[in-house]
Every structure is written in C-alpha cells, then in structure tokens.
Amino acid sequence: MDTAQIFAALTIVGLFVFAISGALTALRNDMDLFGVGMIAFVTGVGGGTIRDVLLGSFPVWWIADPNAIFICLAGAAVATLAQPILTSRLNALIWADAMGLAVFTVLGAQAALAVEAPLVIAIFMGAVTATFGGIVRDVLLNEAPLILKQDIYATAALIGASAYIGLLSLGAGSALAAVLAAVLTFAIRGGAILFNIPSPKYARPRKSELE
C-alpha cells in the first residue's frame, strides 16, 4: 500500500467524518431528510469544490468521481440513525475530524500545485479545502462560522500547508512531504484539542473591561 493509496483511503474517511459532522448539525437544526443529506454533502465536498472553482479546475472533483455523493449520504444516514450514540462519542468524532482536516489540507495544496498556482496560493488552498466545507455548512444553517472564531483549526491547516510547500522546496520527496505535513497538521490540531488551546487573537481592552 503506497502513499497515494493511503491518502485515497484517508480521503474517504475524511469525507465520511465531515459528512457526519454536517448531518449532526443539520439534525440539531431540525432539517428534513433532504436538508440533512444536502448539509452532509456540502460539509464534505464544499472545501474542495470552492478550491476547484477558484483554480478553474472543471468539472469540480466530485462530478468526475460521484462516489463522494454516496460516501456523504452514508455519513448522513449513519448520523441520522445513530445520533444518540454519536453525540456520546463526540470525542471520537473530534479526533476523526482532526484527521480529515490533516488529509484535506495536504490534498488542497497538492491540487493547487497541480495547476501550477503560485506557492502562496497553494498554502491558501490547503486551508480553504480543509475549512470551507464547515464554513459553508454554518452559512447555510444561518450560524456564524465557528471556524473563524475559535480553536486552532484553520491555523493548523495553514501551518500544515506551509510545511508541505516548505518541505517540497527543500527537495523532500512528494510522498514524504505529504505524510510529514499531514502528521504535523494533525499534531497541532490534536494538541489544541488535548490542551484546550484557544486560537490566537490580538489582545485588546474589551468594552466590559473598560466599564
């Protein structure tokens, strides 16, 4: 089993986990079956879709590979049927989501390099691929995107994508760079989960402190 196969397998897991997280949020918002399936799908494929549109890679990736639809619908079905169990396994979900974040970050940067985008764009597309599924989910559910507010999440993707580009620039093999960058992204996100580290904000006096 080579690196490409491992990443293909991890992509399926990432899609599945992102779809479950989307479906759970949709169920909490009292969506109907179509709404749950649609939010699961959008959460799973949304980041890569926005990346493909911005890069002009058409048709977008899941049209060429409609298996993504079935994986996301399977995630939606599992979330709907096993909702009570999953909610009590939230911890497991958060870790699976961290794995999805790591895999999607590397895949996003790879896709940008494949169309010869500038390096800074490749880093940006790594973060977009990993985070915009969740952002579109929150926009559709009329919630302020959590990813932009708290937790080291997008930050982990940005650092991971930068590491991937940096390692390639230093002459590392493509597979080695991908694995190291994904592990780094996962480690940063995992550290934030374990030690409950808030995301960096610029410190400034709040109104409540001034009053």
Add this chain to the structure above:
Amino acid sequence: MDTAQIFAALTIVGLFVFAISGALTALRNDMDLFGVGMIAFVTGVGGGTIRDVLLGSFPVWWIADPNAIFICLAGAAVATLAQPILTSRLNALIWADAMGLAVFTVLGAQAALAVEAPLVIAIFMGAVTATFGGIVRDVLLNEAPLILKQDIYATAALIGASAYIGLLSLGAGSALAAVLAAVLTFAIRGGAILFNIPSPKYARPRKSELE
C-alpha cells in the same frame, strides 16, 4: 408549438415567479430598490448559476441570454408595485412556484446530461437548479433556508429528476420524458400543498416530548 418551445415559455414563467417570490421576501426585509432587484434576480437565476459553475459550463447561462435579467427585473417591479394584491393572492403564487420547480428540475437534469455528467449527478443537478435560487435568497437575507426544513419541495425535485433519468434509461423519447417528469414533480409538490404534507424527517424523541 413543440416541447422545446413549451419549455422555453415555461422557463420564462418560472423565472418570473421565482423573481416575484424573491422580491416579496426582500420587500418584507426592508431592502432598497437595488436590494429588491438583486434578490429577485438571484432567486430566479441562482439555481441554474450554481449548476453551471459546478458543471464548468461557462459563461453561466444568463450571460449568454441576458433576457433573464429583464424578466427578473420585471418580476421585481410587479412585486414592488402590486405587493398588497400579491400577498392576498399567495395561493396563486404557490402554485406558480410549483410550476417553476417542475420546469427547473427537468432543465437542470438536461443541462447536466448535455455535458455528459454521470446520471446521479444529473439527478442532483435537477434538484440544485430547482432549489438553490431560494436557498441563496435565504442566505443573503440572513434567514435559515426554509427549503431545507419543511414541505415536500426539494424532495419533489429529486423524485422528478430521478423519473426523468429513469424514463430516458428505459428508452423514452426526450420530449416525453421531460413532460412526464415535470408533470410528476408538479403533482408531488401540488399534493404536498393540497394535503399539507410535511417533508420526511427521521422520527426521534424531541426534548419537549421528553420533559
């Protein structure tokens, strides 16, 4: 008058009705004239626009055919001037909207087949074309998308698009399949309106029932 002409005429009616529904929602949200026109336009052309972008069919359909802009602006003008009358004719609007749903479902599936997308994608694009104008409208107005929450609406589009693909696969003529699928979509949506059928949700105990 052949089937293509009938569908072209019905597209104009569908656009017009979707634009009116968008403009009425914008007026209720206290938008200015530009806002009302923009929301009317987005509601009318939004579903087909997202479909074209995902499929990579550029430029998107209303750039090649800017009449769509004028039809939507006419809908916005009618909605603005006749708001009190229209609100009391809500029933007529709901039925016209059901017709728009039926026409856009078939047109969306046709557009996907025209670029040789897989069959499951064609079904999906039928539902996207028919429903995402309303979803984008709700997102721009900062409301949770109603379509994802209640009523047999997207469900009717999914079934209609599936029927269209199924009929084609069985060897039905393109025009016959289009008409039958549109009539089926309209009948399902109409039945849901007449008998007030809620959209399918996975039954589970609610907090209110548990307390």
Add this chain to the structure above:
Amino acid sequence: MDTAQIFAALTIVGLFVFAISGALTALRNDMDLFGVGMIAFVTGVGGGTIRDVLLGSFPVWWIADPNAIFICLAGAAVATLAQPILTSRLNALIWADAMGLAVFTVLGAQAALAVEAPLVIAIFMGAVTATFGGIVRDVLLNEAPLILKQDIYATAALIGASAYIGLLSLGAGSALAAVLAAVLTFAIRGGAILFNIPSPKYARPRKSELE
C-alpha cells in the same frame, strides 16, 4: 503616469481599504487572527472573484496576481493594530471606501467587456465587483447585508457602470470614459455621504403607520 497606471495604483488603495473595512467588522465580531485575515481578504477580492467565476475567466484574478493576498493581509494587520485610531477616523475610511467603490465599478465593467459580455451584463458586473465583497463579508459574519438595505452605494455603482458603457458607446476614449465614470460614481456616493441621502425605496404604508 498614464490612466492604466493610475487605475492600478487606485486598485491597490481600494483593495487595502476594503480589507481594512472587512477586518474591522471581523474584529467587532470577535474573530481570531485567521478569521480576521480571511474576512479582510474576502471583502477585498470577493466582488472581483464572483465576477470572474460568473464570466468564466479562470483562474480568478488574484490567483494570477497573488499580491492581492499580501495587500489584504497588510490591511488586516493595520486594522488589528490600529483599531482604536481607525474607529475614530471612520470618516476618512468611508471616503476611502467610496474611492474603492468607484475604481472597482469601472474595473468590473472593463473585465466584462474584455470577454465580450453583453452591455447590460457589463453594467451588472460593475456593480457586482464593487459590492459583492461587502455582501460576502456580511454573509460570512451572519449579518444581513447592509449594502442591500441602506445608503446610495450599489446604486452609485450601477449609475457609474452605466455611464462608462454609455460613454464608450458614444465614442469616448477608453481612458476618458473610465476616469469620468469613476469620478461620477465617487461623486454620487460622496453626495450621499455628505447629505445623508437614503437609498431609494418604494414608498408604502408601514405596519407602524397603520396601527
């Protein structure tokens, strides 16, 4: 320094100002550093990005010219560090924003003409380029888009883009038409700021007046 160079310089100023306005809104919404940078970037490049996607001009403009990312990040940094100063200089910001509106309107119409879009589409794309960055910012922050509700803002862009197309049709030179249209857009927006003119709405009895 010819007109093209002046417009290139003004584009940088427009991007910078739009990014600052986006970052200030993100800071007010308690976003983290990634969120502030992302909202600043989206506000700066969002209008031109949506224009490019709709017109099918790929890759979108800032992928070919990643300097836009750095300009927007500089705007985000300035907004974060100088937030208290900027808030007291709101007046200066509003005028700089009016200049960004004027420049982006003309650039948007030019981009549409460059791919031979119909004239009405070019007018529309002028307004989209100038206003959709702010609309996407508001959608991501889960606020109802202000631009669609109040102030002569999008209206100024529509009139300016129409003037640009009109002047070109009358045989005016490209540079002259661009300058005149930008000045007109700025003047209309500036007049609305100075005299506090609300955007045009269709007058109708309000509930509160009826009660």
